[in-house]
Amino acid sequence: MTATTSALRGRATPAPTRGSGGRSTSKAARLIPSGIAWILPAFTISVGLIYYCIGYSGYLSFFDWTGGRSPMFPVGIDNYVRAFTDPIFWTALRNTLIYFVVVFAVQVVGGLLFAALMHSRIFFASVYKVIIVIPVVVAPATLAPAHIQVWQTDGTVNQILKTLGLGDVAQAWLGQSTTSLIVVTLVGCFGSVGFGFILYFAGMSQIDPEMIEAARVDGASNLRMLFSIVLPNLRPITISLAILNFITALKLFDNVWLITQGGPAHSSEFLGTLIYAQTAGTSRNVGYASALSVILLIIAISVSIAIQRRGRERAVKLEEPADV
Amino acid sequence: MNKIRTVSAAIGLAAAASLILGGCSATTASDTSAKPADSGKVTWWGYTPDTPVAQKYIAEFNKKYPKITVTYKNFENVDYRNTIIPALDSGKGPDVFDLSPSGGTPEQWGPYALDLTSLAKAQLGADWESKIGEGYAKQLRDAKGRLVSMPMGGMSAGFLWANNNILKQAGAEVPTDYTSWVATCKKVAAIGKSCLAMGAGGADTFPTEMYHSIANSVDPSFFLKAATGKAKWSDPQGVKVLSIIKNMAKDGIISSDVLDAGQYPLANEKFMKGNAAFVQMGFWYTQYSGAESCKSAMEAAGVSNPTCFVQLPVTFPDVAQKGNGSQLFGEVDYGLAINSESSNIGAAKTFVGWLTTSKSGQQDVANALDLLPSLQGTAPDWSNISLVDDAVQRPAIEKLIAESVTTKQTRQYQTTQESLNAIVVATQQVLDPSVNTSIDDIVAQQQASSKASTVK
CATH class of the missing domain: 3.40.190.10 (Periplasmic binding protein-like II)
Structure with a gap:
């Protein structure tokens, strides 16, 4: 904040200009944000590539088009109507919500738990840290075959169940509508806890030890300290994780496609796999896929703003002095 | 002055960006009416056949046309579908590419391909359609009646x-x-x-x-x-x-x-x-x-x-x-299309013509046991094929x-x-x-x- 303020102050005192018209030049200079020349290349590429693509997707969403040089037929909002009347779209949204809630909850609880454990004095802490973080850094494409091996009908899970005498519980985890989403979600949890741990571990390091000490002196229990000191201090991290998790759930593609391809019968479909299937199928529906992408973008932006605003409101509420 | 410079820089960068983006649709001049040539370089992209089979075809082709170098690149099915259109759009696509009849592909990919009717006529005569598998030509035509892909062979299932x-x-x-x-x-x-x-x-x-x-x-x-x-x-x-x-x-x-x-x-x-x-x-x-x-x-x-x-x-x-x-049910499996923007159309025509319509090319297709050869009357030459158990498998x-x-x-x-x-x-x-x-x-x-x- 301080740095920004001083930079603005710097701009308020323009350097002497050469020649006449210094007055108008300084006015113009004030209109151009500081450092614009430095960010212009990245800004141009960003606008040119990313925002151009977003805009172009929006444009394509109003056409029936199979890509390439095939003819484009304007269809108005038909692609959007198709999306909102397509039961697979709603299945994908429902799955996204379930995935987000479960993975976020597991990430927060697991991340906090491991972070708290690592901050306590335990043996081989560094080894545990590595073990917890490894799933974060390994590419989903590398882990997917292992997950398939674990969950397939003659896979590790069923073998363990049979060994334990629980053969009746063994089932085709990947090949059933009732269990395929569970597998995908568990795989998501597996990779997310480590990320939560990293952020919470760093966040806990930033908490002023004097606050903890004062709470201890006041006789606060561990649980009380967790809920009254640790968690409120980690709120920005939790909000960030919520936003990141929701966006991840919306964009989810790799693990799902590699493990279930959204099946069976679309039971583990997500927006990412649905969009991909529309563009990678033999008959490419680029217009419909674009409409789905635009919907995804709108949901992602809306929910991110909503989570942030909610987080700020709560933060303000907490900062307000309690009525005496 | 600073503002002018900044605006100029912005315009310049925007122009550069548009050039980069525009480059995606850049095209190269090509002679679509080129006659089959005896030399040149041909790139062939496909999801089938497997690379060893394609290499056999190319080796046999090179016995007759040693001055044409053919490079084959095999893709997994979905990768191929996702790669081919951007590649062709960029003007840097392959000279020859697989094009099948399924899912309206002749309509989607046909605009990038030469009409090969004249090549078929030149190779097999005016009654060329009667000399290849029934329905194969129809299945590889687009809505305008252009033959966008020369049938390589058929397949059956069931x-x-x-x-x-x-x-x-x-x-x-x-x-x-x-x-x-x-x-x-x-x-x-x-x-x-x-x-x-x-x-x-x-x-x-x-x-x-x-x-x-x-x-x-x-x-x-x-x-x-x-x-x-x-x-x-x-x-x-x-x-x-x-x-x-x-x-x-x-x-x-x-x-x-x-x-x-x-x-x-x-x-x-x-x-x-x-x-x-x-x-x-x-x-x-x-x-x-x-x-x-x-x-x-x-x-x-x-x-x-x-x-x-x-x-x-x-x-x-x-x-x-x-x-x-x-x-059983079946149809033409795929054909070979020639990129209309290829700079090696002459050599590509020679390769596609040889593999899809010549007796020797189609004999190789038959011997690979991957496809039913498109050219009627072509059957596997069993003296050149070694099966695991010839007596049992060959009759079947x-x-x-x-x-x-x-x-x-x-x-x-x-x-x-x-x-x-x-x-x-x-x-x-x-x-x-x-x-x-x-x-x-x-x-x-x-x-x-x-x-x-x-x-x-």
């Missing part, structure tokens, strides 16, 4: 491949109907092997082959009638097909891991590892009957130091037991070829992607033990999700 070693070991017979199939599976299961290797999970459309085969047993005209809107998938025949699939899982023909993954890799690996008695694959699987190619196929499935088993094409059992028997393969070239039913050419997807979902629902939806409701959903094809 039969099974059997592991003869397993059947012998189990003392089991090749099944002819549902009852005998159940009996065979019991004997196969008794020796610890799976009966039918099938992968119906994921989004792959392979389960439609099983559906089509069973439909032909129920009512040989039903599948294409439903595909073209003359019947409904929810008609009694459709209910019967799904009931049979459900019973096949219940009676041990289809194993419980059927929805774990798609036909590739699940069923292919299980069969190639020698763990299953049957698998449903098309004509292209014939190539793995070879004494050498079977080894590479088994190695690819994860078998080290493989000992090949005898694989045989067998008739699909008459599972409906109505006396309709079984019927010859019978398959004879039946395949006379089939009248198309495989996917007259079925929309929507209908194929709906078949997949319906099949998955009846095979999923956790789904309680009735078959009547499943076929109703299937009908609602399908789209009738207008292809005649």
